[in-house]
Amino acid sequence: MEKYDDYDVLDFGTSLIPGAQIKIEHSVSSEKADLSDLISRSAEDLQALREESAASEQKAYEIILSAVHQWEKQAAFTQRIDRAIQYQRIPAVQHTSNEWVQGEDGEKTISNMVYKMTCRIKDDSHWDLWKSQGYKPCWSVRWGVYTNSPKRHGSVGIAGQTRVFKDQESAEKYLRGRIKAYAHLFTEISPQIPKEYDELFRVNNQLLPGYRSEAEPAPVAHQEKASVLEKLSTVKSHEKTAASKIADKKKEDIHR
Incomplete structure (x- = not known):
């Protein structure tokens, strides 16, 4: 107060x-307040x-x-x-330039400016004393495909799975198939962003530098348009050609 x-x-x-x-x-x-100057009025x-x-x-x-x-x-x-x-x-996103990189934990990663894929095969074979066989071979495969946005919380799962196989060969064959199925995402450093993931690569409604989005119309190819003078010139040329043909025909008719 x-x-x-x-x-x-x-x-x-x-x-x-x-x-x-x-x-x-x-x-x-x-x-x-003092009202003495007012109450007399x-x-x-x-x-x-x-x-x-x-x-x-x-x-x-x-x-x-x-x-x-x-x-x-x-x-x-x-x-x-x-x-x-x-x-x-917003810092530029870190990626592996579409190259596979193996981490210390055995997980392999490939990434670019838009996508990231991780995978891992682990030998989980163990002794099972409650089973008659004793030793139980077990190979687990874990893989996932994610968005690789530079924004915080910009990693969204696209696909992924964890599966268990009885032998290493089957596990590796399955993983090779998954890698092949998503290989098309890792042919460019900055592939075009699908509309459903567009917001992950925008800040304040602006697409971050270096990105292309399906949500934005592709730039219209430049087409050279004839000017008005060029169009008039073409019309006049056609008229002259037609007039010349008519004149030639008249000459032929006269000579006949």
Whole structure:
């Protein structure tokens, strides 16, 4: 609360968040103010004085509104700048340039700017004392295909499975088939993004640099269009050719 000579002001949260929000809410109280300069006046004078004071308030209010509108325009520009900064701060996604890379845990990974595939074959063979055979061969295969967006939480599962085989040969054959089935995703460094994953590669509605999306229309191939003069020239040429043929025919008719 701010105290002045004959009134108090309560501030209910005046604040500014650049590019987002402005808040101005004040309340005035003059319950303990001296009224000696007013109570001696006639009711008509007081009413006229009140209307004049209220009109001055209205003018001040309109000035404030004008300033608020000016702030709105400026805040919108500040927000656009902030959104552009957010866009530029997104780091480029890390990938293996469509080459298989093996990690320390035995998992293999291939990736580009849009897709990532991981796979692993693990020997889970073990002794089973409750079985008559004793030793139980077991090979587990785990694979998955994901989006490889540079955005946080931009990795979305596209396909994947975990399967168990009784021998290593069957496990490797199955995995080779899965790798072949998705090999078409890893022929380009930046393949075209399907519409359903488009938002994963956008920041503030803008497609990140280096990407192509099915959601955006392909650029129209440049086609050279004949100018008006060229079209007229073509028409005149046809007319001259036709006139020449007619003239030649007339000459032939005369000689006959």
